[in-house]
Amino acid sequence: MKKLILKNYLIIISLILSITAFFVYKLYIPPLRQNFLNFLKGFLFLKSIIVYIVSLEILKRSLCKAKNYNLQFHQNFYSDGEIKILSMFCAFPFGLGVSSFLRGIANEKINTLPVSQGMTLSMLLYPTTLASGYILDYFSINSIYYSFIYGFPVAFLMIFNKKLSLKNLIFDKLTYAVIFLGVINLTYIWFVSMFFETNFLIKQSVFFLILALVIDKKSVMRIKTILCSLKQKILFFMSVVLFGSVIISVISNFNKNNIDFLPSKNIIIFFPIIFIPLMSVFMIHPLILFIGFAPVVTPYLNNAGFSDQSIYMIWIVMLINSQLLSPVSLKTIMAIDKDNNIFLESFMRHYKFFIKLSVISIIYISLVS
Numbered sequence: 001m002k003k004l005i006l007k008n009y010l011i012i013i014s015l016i017l018s019i020t021a022f023f024v025y026k027l028y029i030p031p032l033r034q035n036f037l038n039f040l041k042g043f044l045f046l047k048s049i050i051v052y053i054v055s056l057e058i059l060k061r062s063l064c065k066a067k068n069y070n071l072q073f074h075q076n077f078y079s080d081g082e083i084k085i086l087s088m089f090c091a092f093p094f095g096l097g098v099s100s101f102l103r104g105i106a107n108e109k110i111n112t113l114p115v116s117q118g119m120t121l122s123m124l125l126y127p128t129t130l131a132s133g134y135i136l137d138y139f140s141i142n143s144i145y146y147s148f149i150y151g152f153p154v155a156f157l158m159i160f161n162k163k164l165s166l167k168n169l170i171f172d173k174l175t176y177a178v179i180f181l182g183v184i185n186l187t188y189i190w191f192v193s194m195f196f197e198t199n200f201l202i203k204q205s206v207f208f209l210i211l212a213l214v215i216d217k218k219s220v221m222r223i224k225t226i227l228c229s230l231k232q233k234i235l236f237f238m239s240v241v242l243f244g245s246v247i248i249s250v251i252s253n254f255n256k257n258n259i260d261f262l263p264s265k266n267i268i269i270f271f272p273i274i275f276i277p278l279m280s281v282f283m284i285h286p287l288i289l290f291i292g293f294a295p296v297v298t299p300y301l302n303n304a305g306f307s308d309q310s311i312y313m314i315w316i317v318m319l320i321n322s323q324l325l326s327p328v329s330l331k332t333i334m335a336i337d338k339d340n341n342i343f344l345e346s347f348m349r350h351y352k353f354f355i356k357l358s359v360i361s362i363i364y365i366s367l368v369s
Contacts, residue, residue: 010232013283017239021246028250042245043238048201050234052130055205055212057226060100062212062219069215071174073106080114081164086175087118088155091128092182093211095204105174117353120320121158124151124313126186131287131319133200138294139312142197144189150309150368151316157360158353181211244291251295268304269365272297272314274358277321286322290315310369317361324350 025039044050075083090098098119099112119128125148127133141147169175185207192203212219227234276289276297294315301311 008232010236014232014235014239017236017243021239021243024243024250025246029246039242039246042242045241045245046134048199048205049130049134049237049241052133052201052205052208053233053237054223054226054230055208056095056097056130057230058219058223059094059208059212060097061222061226062216063094063097063101064104065216066101066105069177071105071177073102073110073174075102075106075108075110078168079163079165081159081161082166082169083114084118084121084159085166085169086178087115088122088125088159089175089178089182091119091122092126093178093185093207094181095128095208096130097208113349116324117350118159120323121155123316123320123323124155127200127204129319129323130201131290131323132316133204134287135290135312135315135319136200137198138290139308139315140198141309141312142193144186146309147312151313154313154317154357154361154364157364158357240285240287244288247288247292248295251292268297268300269306269314269362272301272318273321273361276318277325277354280322280326283327286319286326289322290319306365306369310365313361314365317357317365321354321357325354 087098094101099115122128123132127136188207276293
């Protein structure tokens with residue numbers, strides 16, 4: 001029974017989310033505004049997310065061919081700090097495909113703990129995940145490079161320690177290969193953004209497809225097999241989007257001036273960075289948490305005097321913490337294999353990292369704001 005549940009947990013959660021969304025819709029949307037067809041349209045509220053997931057999976061499949069480029073990853077060769085830095089570099093061109101890339105060029109089983117942490121830290125510098133790309137578009141952040149500079153001190157402090165040595169990375173062919181691809185990605189986004197300012201997820205999806213074709217020309221030809229393998233994930237994220245669309249509709253009916261349950265402005269920063277991510281432990285997807293809380297909490301952050309860039313970073317830190325703690329985040333789902341499960345890959349492995357990141361981020365954002 002336990003194995004059956006773990007095997008089909010995405011379908012189970014999808015059903016729970018869809019049913020919950022329906023009851024919330026019926027209870028909190030005025031009867032005159034209720035339309036069942038509009039409710040069903042909520043499944044496709046963020047079609048770019050589905051495009052991103054499919055493109056990422058195509059890239060992941062092609063990364064298995066990375067060995068053809070004489071790239072190898074021997075985890076024992078690096079320290080944990082170096083693996084985090086390498087994973088951070090890998091996240092720029094590969095997004096959430098970092099684990100797949102490193103597994104593809106490794107000859108042995110890899111420890112995903114520093115890989116996951118390095119990959120999520122990359123979000124402080126660049127929107128390397130689905131949800132961080134969504135947040136970028138949500139706040140209409142135009143200067144990705146300023147965000148890089150703003151988030152760099154926190155990323156540096158999270159990795160830096162007395163034992164950190166970069167000598168293995170400096171003389172490593174793999175390091176230069178992923179940095180080169182990362183620069184190409186940044187240049188591509190910069191060029192395309194001159195013509196299309198928003199829709200970062202679509203722009204990044206196109207890059208994933210181009211990179212997949214460069215690595216393996218036949219990768220797109222496996223689209224039918226890929227869609228079949230992704231059916232649970234697609235159903236899950238369609239349910240996440242449905243629930244999110246309902247939450248947005250419900251929030252729009254509330255008078256935000258009457259919402260006074262949040263703490264004073266002196267400690268408001270603790271709410272998105274610490275308390276909201278803790279909710280993700282209860283199998284709540286990070287994107288749902290952002291969609292539900294951002295419209296309510298962001299005005300309080302504005303009133304507390306935080307700049308737009310600080311508010312963006314606060315939500316990115318929330319997202320990083322939630323990605324690591326949530327058993328149903330895309331990061332967790334992408335990291336699991338046959339030898340572990342969603343619970344081993346989430347809060348049970350990353351709670352110390354969550355505490356450290358929260359403390360550093362709160363101090364840093366408070367000082368610069």
